[in-house]
Amino acid sequence: MVKPNMYYNELKDSYLFYNIAQKTRTYVENHPGVKLLRMGIGDVSLPLCDAVIKALHEAVDDQASKSSFHGYMPECGAPFLREAIVKYYAKRGISLSAEEIFVSSGASDELGDILDLFDRSNQVLVIEPAYPAYVDANVMAGRKIMYLVSGEENEFLPEPNEKTEADIIYICSPNNPTGAVFSRSQLQAWVNYANKRGSIILFDAAYEAFIEDEILPHSIFELDGAETCAIEICSFSKTAGFTGTRLGYTIIPKALKRNGMNMNEMWVRNRTTKTNGVSYIIQKGGAAVFSEEGQKQIHENIQIYKKNAKVLMQALDQLGIWYCGGKNAPYIWMKCPRGMKSWEFFDYLLQEIQVVGTPGEGFGACGEGYFRFSTFSSPEDTKEAAKRIVKLLS
Numbered sequence: 001m002v003k004p005n006m007y008y009n010e011l012k013d014s015y016l017f018y019n020i021a022q023k024t025r026t027y028v029e030n031h032p033g034v035k036l037l038r039m040g041i042g043d044v045s046l047p048l049c050d051a052v053i054k055a056l057h058e059a060v061d062d063q064a065s066k067s068s069f070h071g072y073m074p075e076c077g078a079p080f081l082r083e084a085i086v087k088y089y090a091k092r093g094i095s096l097s098a099e100e101i102f103v104s105s106g107a108s109d110e111l112g113d114i115l116d117l118f119d120r121s122n123q124v125l126v127i128e129p130a131y132p133a134y135v136d137a138n139v140m141a142g143r144k145i146m147y148l149v150s151g152e153e154n155e156f157l158p159e160p161n162e163k164t165e166a167d168i169i170y171i172c173s174p175n176n177p178t179g180a181v182f183s184r185s186q187l188q189a190w191v192n193y194a195n196k197r198g199s200i201i202l203f204d205a206a207y208e209a210f211i212e213d214e215i216l217p218h219s220i221f222e223l224d225g226a227e228t229c230a231i232e233i234c235s236f237s238k239t240a241g242f243t244g245t246r247l248g249y250t251i252i253p254k255a256l257k258r259n260g261m262n263m264n265e266m267w268v269r270n271r272t273t274k275t276n277g278v279s280y281i282i283q284k285g286g287a288a289v290f291s292e293e294g295q296k297q298i299h300e301n302i303q304i305y306k307k308n309a310k311v312l313m314q315a316l317d318q319l320g321i322w323y324c325g326g327k328n329a330p331y332i333w334m335k336c337p338r339g340m341k342s343w344e345f346f347d348y349l350l351q352e353i354q355v356v357g358t359p360g361e362g363f364g365a366c367g368e369g370y371f372r373f374s375t376f377s378s379p380e381d382t383k384e385a386a387k388r389i390v391k392l393l394s
């Protein structure tokens, strides 16, 4: 008889988004015709930019004629896209080769798949509050997880603890849910820790394009020694609106070796075994993101989300409420007023002003008492939500 993967029994129910959906549905049923202002979404709302749409159309046409048709794509990514990414990193002074870049169908896929590189006995370190996928992918694989809690005392940017024996370390910066971004020296401390211990950092850079402070690192490879201890996982989802189009990339330096094994070579072997590459059409769309036009247009879209962030931040400033994020990330992480708990504040906003956000407790116990707003809503809804929040909490 087949033996199922019993580690699935150890997964905790991911009640967060389910609970939010249940509570909002009940509210709408009891208040027909009411319009909710959804400030909780982790999905983009603006469409793909013109440069991408044009490239996608052209690529579809390529597939229509024998001379320009593409069949199977190279498993690790189309050379034209890998080269475009090399140039994008070179602008920031990071020197990579095309073979160090692996095109993927998205960061979530990679965050799960990449674990194929590691033995089950590795200890995983997750910084809480955390993006739930890091935890679940490792639980499914039967790995032990340690949690490093963060809080206001370190602005949700904890330092490595030398006594912790972490093998695989997840770092998400700019962070979802807190919007906090590690400074160069803070990130360098993690790189040093990983090199000293022989650990590997899985660096989730899904929000790098939202960074506006010049001095903050966009990539872990801006730090000394990262090429011997880090894998960077990137996505086109939030930066270029590809959430429904699906595209990402992963950087595994050739210098990343453990126990005589070269992680880059291992990943080539993995991809050539387990994938047949990402769609030619989508990769063409992705390459257009790195064109001059594409960069200009995606940043125009990002600016719209950033204006939303400003509106929400001004409201919280006016109220004197503690928060982090917003400036270099599309999330604002606020302290619930009057000592309210996360879900209590969720209910309060829903009932009183029909604003929906995300309770911080859903990202880990240390998120209790905090609340996440996303800036991906429309400018109109965001302005209205901010106005109502100020009125309610003044």
Ligand SMILES: *Cc1c(COP(=O)(O)O)cnc(C)c1O
Pocket: 042, 105, 106, 107, 108, 109, 131, 172, 176, 204, 206, 234, 235, 236, 237, 238, 242, 243, 247, 248
């Ligand atoms: C949205 C998000 C992703 C998702 O990436 P996809 O490329 O859409 O799979 C990855 N990491 C974090 C932290 C995210 O918030």
